[in-house]
Amino acid sequence: xxxxxxxxxxxxxxxxxxxxxxxxxxxxxxxxxxxxxxxxxxxxxxxxxxxxxxxxxxxxxxxxxxxxxxxxxxxxxxxxxxxxxxxxxxxxxxxxxxxxxxxxxxxxxxxxxxxxxxxxxxxxxxxxxxxxxxxxxxxxxxxxxxxxxxxxxxxxxxxxxxxxxxxxxxxxxxxxxxxxxxxxxxxxxxxxxxxxxxxxxxxxxxxxxxxxxxxxxxxxxxxxxxxxxxxxxxxxxxxxxxxxxxxxxxxxxxxxxxxxxxxxxxxxxxxxxxxxxxxxxxxxxxxxxxxxxxxxxxxxxxxxxxxxxxxxxxxxxxxxxxxxxxxxxxxxxxxxxxxxxxxxxxxxxxxxxxxxxxxxxxxxxxxxxxxxxxxxxxxxxxxxxxxxxxxxxxxxxxxxxxxxxxxxxxxxxxxxxxxxxxxxxxxxxxxxxxxxxxxxxxxxxxxxxxxxxxxxxxxxxxxxxxxxxxxxxxxxxxxxxxxxxxxxxxxxxxxxxxxxxxxxxxxxxxxxxxxxxxxxxxxxxxxxxxxxxxxxxxxxxxxxxxxxxxxxxxxxxxxxxxxxxxxxxxxxxxxxxxxxxxxxxxxxxxxxxxxxxxxxxxx
RNA sequence: GGGGCUGUAGCUCAGCUGGAUAGAGCGACGGUUUCCUAAACCGUAGGUCGUGGGUUCGAGUCCCGCCAGCCCCGCCA
Numbered sequence: 001x002x003x004x005x006x007x008x009x010x011x012x013x014x015x016x017x018x019x020x021x022x023x024x025x026x027x028x029x030x031x032x033x034x035x036x037x038x039x040x041x042x043x044x045x046x047x048x049x050x051x052x053x054x055x056x057x058x059x060x061x062x063x064x065x066x067x068x069x070x071x072x073x074x075x076x077x078x079x080x081x082x083x084x085x086x087x088x089x090x091x092x093x094x095x096x097x098x099x100x101x102x103x104x105x106x107x108x109x110x111x112x113x114x115x116x117x118x119x120x121x122x123x124x125x126x127x128x129x130x131x132x133x134x135x136x137x138x139x140x141x142x143x144x145x146x147x148x149x150x151x152x153x154x155x156x157x158x159x160x161x162x163x164x165x166x167x168x169x170x171x172x173x174x175x176x177x178x179x180x181x182x183x184x185x186x187x188x189x190x191x192x193x194x195x196x197x198x199x200x201x202x203x204x205x206x207x208x209x210x211x212x213x214x215x216x217x218x219x220x221x222x223x224x225x226x227x228x229x230x231x232x233x234x235x236x237x238x239x240x241x242x243x244x245x246x247x248x249x250x251x252x253x254x255x256x257x258x259x260x261x262x263x264x265x266x267x268x269x270x271x272x273x274x275x276x277x278x279x280x281x282x283x284x285x286x287x288x289x290x291x292x293x294x295x296x297x298x299x300x301x302x303x304x305x306x307x308x309x310x311x312x313x314x315x316x317x318x319x320x321x322x323x324x325x326x327x328x329x330x331x332x333x334x335x336x337x338x339x340x341x342x343x344x345x346x347x348x349x350x351x352x353x354x355x356x357x358x359x360x361x362x363x364x365x366x367x368x369x370x371x372x373x374x375x376x377x378x379x380x381x382x383x384x385x386x387x388x389x390x391x392x393x394x395x396x397x398x399x400x401x402x403x404x405x406x407x408x409x410x411x412x413x414x415x416x417x418x419x420x421x422x423x424x425x426x427x428x429x430x431x432x433x434x435x436x437x438x439x440x441x442x443x444x445x446x447x448x449x450x451x452x453x454x455x456x457x458x459x460x461x462x463x464x465x466x467x468x469x470x471x472x473x474x475x476x477x478x479x480x481x482x483x484x485x486x487x488x489x490x491x492x493x494x495x496x497x498x499x500x501x502x503x504x505x506x507x508x509x510x511x512x513x514x515x516x517x518x519x520x521x522x523x524x525x526x527x528x529x530x531x532x533x534x535x536x537x538x539x540x541x542x543x544x545x546x547x548x549x550x551x552x553x554x555x556x557x558x559x560x561x562x563x564x565x566x567x568x569x570x571x572x573x574x575x576x577x578x579x580x581x582x583x584x585x586x587x588x589x590x591x592x593x594x595x596x597x598x599x600x601x602x603x
Numbered sequence: 604g605g606g607g608c609u610g611u612a613g614c615u616c617a618g619c620u621g622g623a624u625a626g627a628g629c630g631a632c633g634g635u636u637u638c639c640u641a642a643a644c645c646g647u648a649g650g651u652c653g654u655g656g657g658u659u660c661g662a663g664u665c666c667c668g669c670c671a672g673c674c675c676c677g678c679c680a
Contacts, residue, residue: 465615490642559643
């Protein structure tokens with residue numbers, strides 16, 4: 001109902017200006033113009049929209065909110081466009097104006113949805129605005145080379161992918177970047193260690209599995225922490241790498257290649273498309289970062305390290321920590337890489353991506369890091385006008401005990417194991433149900449449905465939570481058939497698919513659409529809200545809002561389904577209800593696809 | 604010590620940027636099936652929104668203090 005509410009807003013503003021011309025005119029001259037705001041109602045009994053502004057206006061206009069409401073309503077009623085769209089507005093409570101879209105208008109809206117594959121979601125038209133042609137960069141997932149993907153990468157991967165899908169659907173050019181950890185001291189450690197204990201790993205890509213590499217990594221880390229001599233060797237190895245020593249570089253490439261293959265497996269299972277561009281990509285630009293910061297007089301050398309001291313909002317420097325961009329030993333660190341990345345991403349091609357918006361999907365523990373880096377980038381004036389960068393933080397994945405999710409033995413949980421487990425549990429749920437219902441299904445069916453539900457459950461559980469808080473991971477809850485879960489939503493889709501299967505030769509008639517039940521109108525209204533929700537998610541970067549919407553849609557549909565026969569209804573109700581079913585299914589499928597979730601016809 | 608995030612029903616969480624009587628789901632209790640997948644639906648019970656102030660017509664939402672939990676804080680990413 002985006003365009004509708006847009007029209008309404010204009011009509012409302014006009015009514016306000018006609019009702020109180022002097023007040024509006026004088027307010028316009030000052031900095032605070034009088035505006036009436038239109039909000040969706042909290043409850044259906046209040047109609048579709050409510051105007052809350054009469055209270056605020058009461059003070060400046062020196063009238064009671066109800067009197068102001070009366071005046072505005074008077075002019076709204078005189079507007080023929082308004083009267084065509086809406087029922088006569090009602091004044092309620094101490095001074096709310098409740099607006100209800102007329103039934104004719106609602107049917108008009110729903111009719112236009114039937115022929116619109118985008119279900120009312122506007123397409124951001126790139127040709128109109130040159131800024132919009134610039135890509136949005138979403139930096140997400142970002143595992144480390146020579147390590148397996150684990151729970152820690154789950155949220156970033158799922159949330160980042162969903163945001164990317166939403167931006168893509170809206171028509172933006174999106175760059176999905178996998179900022180993998182493929183550089184730094186860790187490689188010095190690992191390569192030095194491998195040279196000693198398993199040199200074949202550095203020449204033969206098939207010598208070891210990724211899990212072996214992880215083992216070697218842990219050993220290397222331990223040695224590094226305990227043995228000063230080994231620290232020296234490792235640092236020298238890093239320098240060799242940086243100086244492009246052939247042998248070291250080959251070893252490094254091999255490690256990356258091996259990890260890449262493992263990552264790909266996970267991305268394929270999760271149906272995630274992402275372009276690798278690791279930290280090492282920015283190596284050639286690091287020196288320039290330092291030079292330019294130096295030129296801008298932002299750099300301070302402190303205890304041998306080159307850094308920028310942060311300032312608070314009043315430009316004060318009270319004890320705020322520095323962002324270190326060059327270590328005492330001359331090496332660069334992650335802040336340097338991130339700064340180089342920011343600059344590269346905003347710069348126009350061919351030396352950059354020419355992006356308009358940078359979105360970083362990482363855990364909230366990195367908030368202060370990004371604050372610091374963003375501040376430096378701003379002070380260095382590396383952010384073009386009209387462009388923005390945002391950290392999209394998310395909380396930890398907790399176990400059911402409320403502590404950081406770990407295996408029983410205290411190890412980090414591998415992402416592949418986590419997905420296996422979800423699928424395994426989904427399949428066993430299906431088997432139990434089939435037995436209970438005495439249904440026969442093929443192994444292929446169980447396999448496919450189990451996989452779809454398992455992956456959907458993991459993704460949906462994560463996305464349906466407001467990402468800023470920690471989230472409690474529970475197979476039982478995410479696979480549950482009741483509540484705000486993937487199976488519940490998938491089931492709604494399946495129910496509709498069932499109707500459409502059985503009602504062969506369904507022809508959705510565009511001629512007559514008629515409703516006369518509350519359950520029909522509620523469903524119709526909910527269907528029409530999709531566009532607003534998508535725009536909101538795009539703005540707030542909160543996919544859980546979309547989940548809430550889809551869950552509510554499923555609930556409303558199930559209530560409708562429970563009481564409104566579709567196939568057995570008389571015409572024109574049969575076709576009209578079929579329209580609702582079809583659009584509900586389309587909406588659920590589109591919404592879920594934007595979350596990266598596949599649907600089923602039967603389950 | 605400094606900074607950030609969080610605190611809402613027994614549990615897990617929403618709460619659309621300050622609006623009407625604070626909402627879901629789970630769990631508990633009770634009900635619904637000759638009918639499109641009951642994997643559903645309906646009803647009941649359950650709240651001092653951590654706490655104390657403030658701002659205003661109006662605060663879970665904004666500001667200040669305090670309490671509790673988690674995370675970050677100079678050469679790891």
